[in-house]
Amino acid sequence: MISVLIADDHTILRHGLVSLLSKDENIRVVAEAADGVEAIKKALELKPTVIVIDISMPEMNGMEAVKRLHEQLPEAKVLVLTMHEEQEYVIHMVRAGASGYLLKDSASDELIDAVKALAEGKTYFSQYAASVLATQYNKPAESWQDPYKNLTNREREVFHLIIEGKTTKEIARSLDISVKTAENHRGKVLDKLDVANAAELVRYAAKHHLLM
Amino acid sequence: MISVLIADDHTILRHGLVSLLSKDENIRVVAEAADGVEAIKKALELKPTVIVIDISMPEMNGMEAVKRLHEQLPEAKVLVLTMHEEQEYVIHMVRAGASGYLLKDSASDELIDAVKALAEGKTYFSQYAASVLATQYNKPAESWQDPYKNLTNREREVFHLIIEGKTTKEIARSLDISVKTAENHRGKVLDKLDVANAAELVRYAAKHHLLM
DNA sequence: ATCCTTCTAGGGGTTTATCCTGATTCTTTA
DNA sequence: TAAAGAATCAGGATAAACCCCTAGAAGGAT
Structure with missing residues (x-):
């Protein structure tokens, strides 16, 4: 039984x-x-x-x-x-x-x-x-991981600000860094998660249950 | 029966x-x-x-x-x-x-x-x-309505293309209209749904279960 | 007939985003 | 110690997004 x-x-x-x-x-x-x-x-x-x-x-x-x-x-x-x-x-x-x-x-x-x-x-x-x-x-031990995991701490912060609809300027102010730096982080986030723009990034977040 | x-x-x-x-x-x-x-x-x-x-x-x-x-x-x-x-x-x-x-x-x-x-x-x-x-x-007849409903058919089409991460140019091509027209629709969608950018629009879509 | 809405298209502008490159500082790791 | 990664900042460029505006054509509603 x-x-x-x-x-x-x-x-x-x-x-x-x-x-x-x-x-x-x-x-x-x-x-x-x-x-x-x-x-x-x-x-x-x-x-x-x-x-x-x-x-x-x-x-x-x-x-x-x-x-x-x-x-x-x-x-x-x-x-x-x-x-x-x-x-x-x-x-x-x-x-x-x-x-x-x-x-x-x-x-x-x-x-x-x-x-x-x-x-x-x-x-x-x-x-x-x-x-x-x-x-x-058949994949290396790291690559299967959620690409989100590959973001650095700073990038992850930026990631969350982007999906909240914040602009780069607002992100820079929020993190107290230059707009250029924020811009760089933004670029790396999009690149690492393989999306073309903020809209796709929010879709990514929704799909992976990262939308708060 | x-x-x-x-x-x-x-x-x-x-x-x-x-x-x-x-x-x-x-x-x-x-x-x-x-x-x-x-x-x-x-x-x-x-x-x-x-x-x-x-x-x-x-x-x-x-x-x-x-x-x-x-x-x-x-x-x-x-x-x-x-x-x-x-x-x-x-x-x-x-x-x-x-x-x-x-x-x-x-x-x-x-x-x-x-x-x-x-x-x-x-x-x-x-x-x-x-x-x-x-x-x-107990509420007025309009206020409870999903603002999404106030979009025209064309705007709703554009809405869905935006939340798919499409750019204005791609939307124009997809709907076979000029970029300027697509831009206008895009502007109206953002305005009607009271969001500032595409990222917020995708958030809106996620919240209202409109993400396919 | 007149009004209203929608869809269309464009002009002209500012702001943001995206994409390069290169460089400094600091920390961690091999 | 040397190398690698992370975070910072910047210049320079193009594309896209966003925000005004006007305006014609088509269709429905009053």
């Missing part, structure tokens, strides 16, 4: 998942959680075989929750269920200790397959996630 | 919803759709009593789908299922012809209640959506 903990902040969807998994006689959903904190609490208490977790939850973000679950309960297998197709997500989750990664728009049979695979100590990655991981192995 | 069409691009979640609704003996899910276009096609073909639709779908955005469903199949009741709590969404959906609005994180019993209410010709709004609507009735 595979005991499963389901963590998803959306009640209806969570119940939908419970309903789906309960159809399989080898799976028993022993608990539900609406946020990361609750998920960890119940996981430590009930020690489920598999934890199905939606990474877009409030209170504690999914990545943090996965990391803590893996630290505090390494024998439990974490299956990340998400709607995010971004490469960063897959990699970050694997680094955090996830044993499986499933997109919400994959087939529903896959969910049951994934839970069973994890219960057997295997891993399970959706086609997409698997290909992302495969690709990443 | 209430026939229901479920439209949601996330397969697992969609099946979860089917599973949930199928538990009630008075409800029969007659079809599923993974996008707006498919939803309309199947709705016209099967003429379900209630259409449960997730408004964050690809191909055709939810609002457009709701609008068309209401136009082409006015006897079908549309229940909007969403994770968006934004006020704009509720109002836009009601204007588009939705008879119900339910947040994904509401209780799962509510879904069945909502479907039944709509089948009886009633409306159903989650606590939150209802309060939003109530609040809006």
Whole structure:
């Protein structure tokens, strides 16, 4: 019997998942959680075989929750269920200790397959996630990282000011540096993140959840 | 017997919803759709009593789908299922012809209640959506409107090209108009949405979920 | 018929952004 | 210690963005 903990902040969807998994006689959903904190609490208490977790939850973000679950309960297998197709997500989750990664728009049979695979100590990655991981192995250790990480501290400051709609002159005043220097930082930021203008930079920020 | 069409691009979640609704003996899910276009096609073909639709779908955005469903199949009741709590969404959906609005994180019993209410010709709004609507009735008719709505068709086209990072020259080429005209449109868009530059415009788009 | 809006286009201007190069100072790293 | 990176500033250039303005053509509304 595979005991499963389901963590998803959306009640209806969570119940939908419970309903789906309960159809399989080898799976028993022993608990539900609406946020990361609750998920960890119940996981430590009930020690489920598999934890199905939606990474877009409030209170504690999914990545943090996965990391803590893996630290505090390494024998439990974490299956990340998400709607995010971004490469960063897959990699970050694997680094955090996830044993499986499933997109919400994959087939529903896959969910049951994934839970069973994890219960057997295997891993399970959706086609997409698997290909992302495969690709990443062929890259040097740093380059897969979010290009944002390659920004220097100063550049990161400038980055945030740009995406707030500030002009170079305003940035210079705000950081108490010359306009020319601010201009240089701006140029490097655009260059490093491979965007052509401020509009694209804000898009980049939105895509990578860096918009405050 | 209430026939229901479920439209949601996330397969697992969609099946979860089917599973949930199928538990009630008075409800029969007659079809599923993974996008707006498919939803309309199947709705016209099967003429379900209630259409449960997730408004964050690809191909055709939810609002457009709701609008068309209401136009082409006015006897079908549309229940909007969403994770968006934004006020704009509720109002836009009601204007588009939705008879119900339910947040994904509401209780799962509510879904069945909502479907039944709509089948009886009633409306159903989650606590939150209802309060939003109530609040809006106390406001002047124009002020609640998304300034985006005040853009002309042409301006809206330009708006979307700007937030894609296109320059004025590229926009002009793309729309086959002079650079000066594109520049004028651009100016009006910034002015109407009360932003100072393209970066702020993209922020605006992100905030109002207009970023594709 | 007249008014209003939209779309179109242009003139002419200032400000900002983008893109080079080169250089100094300081810190960190090999 | 030498090399590399980070932060600073500047000159010089082109392109783009932004901000005024006027104005004609087309269409709908009153």
